[in-house]
Amino acid sequence: MRKLSVTALTFALVFFGIMILNHVPINLTVQKDKVLERLANMTFFESSSNNIVEEDGIQFKTVMSERILRIPPKEPEAKTQVQFGIQITNNTTNPRNFLLFAVLPEFFQANKQKVPQFGPVANSTSAPELSDFKLLMPGESVTFLVEGYFEWFKDGLQFAFMRKDATYWWYGNFESGTYSIKVIYENPYPAWDQASWGDGIISLMPKRKQPRNSYLPLKIIKIEDVWVGKILTPSIEFKLIQQKSEF
Numbered sequence: 001m002r003k004l005s006v007t008a009l010t011f012a013l014v015f016f017g018i019m020i021l022n023h024v025p026i027n028l029t030v031q032k033d034k035v036l037e038r039l040a041n042m043t044f045f046e047s048s049s050n051n052i053v054e055e056d057g058i059q060f061k062t063v064m065s066e067r068i069l070r071i072p073p074k075e076p077e078a079k080t081q082v083q084f085g086i087q088i089t090n091n092t093t094n095p096r097n098f099l100l101f102a103v104l105p106e107f108f109q110a111n112k113q114k115v116p117q118f119g120p121v122a123n124s125t126s127a128p129e130l131s132d133f134k135l136l137m138p139g140e141s142v143t144f145l146v147e148g149y150f151e152w153f154k155d156g157l158q159f160a161f162m163r164k165d166a167t168y169w170w171y172g173n174f175e176s177g178t179y180s181i182k183v184i185y186e187n188p189y190p191a192w193d194q195a196s197w198g199d200g201i202i203s204l205m206p207k208r209k210q211p212r213n214s215y216l217p218l219k220i221i222k223i224e225d226v227w228v229g230k231i232l233t234p235s236i237e238f239k240l241i242q243q244k245s246e247f
Helices: 002-022 026-047
Strands: 050-057 056-064 069-070 079-090 095-097 105-110 115-121 132-137 141-155 156-162 167-174 177-187 192-198 203-206 229-232 238-241
Touching: 050 229, 056 177, 056 238, 069 079, 079 105, 079 132, 095 229, 105 141, 105 156, 105 167, 132 229, 141 167
Parallel strands: 069 238
Antiparallel strands: 050 056, 056 079, 079 141, 095 132, 105 177, 115 167, 141 156, 156 167, 177 229, 177 238, 192 203
């Protein structure tokens, strides 16, 4: 008797559910479909943006112009140029200044082991110029690219890179295979003042390190509210492949 009661109750609930579904408005079903579609799109955006990191509303993205690179031949002056860097997006509601000057790559093998790094070596120093500062309005982006190259040295295939501050860096050794690159971007000073002017080039120094210069104009250029911090961007993969054989 108890089994019959449970069965009857089950049929009643199924019948009641079918009646409700048949009377659901069409526009409500459409709204449900749109919500599901939006969720699917959000998931895709997150999964396809693993080379992006965001801090306090500022988004940093690792960029590399080419992801398949040919190893240069073992000949004098033979090099493979590489462009890499970061894309910065201001997702805040306020304008922000950024110094596009100091970036440094880090390379990793397929097994996540870091490729050895050598440097810095500097014969001179270079200060930021006015053109190295970029004001980003809310929602605006800028891409900061620098160049290095793969070249054969006595010890093997290495990557050579000179920063804008005139320091030299080397990485190696490399061989054909899959690698990944991360980019370090940093700026420790929130304010910069004009340090010199000549040949149409304006150099700037951190405000607290500003040297006394009697040749500066009475009204010097000041740049304030510059983003301060140090970011290590997520890695992106690239491949080194051998040169095609010629027959």
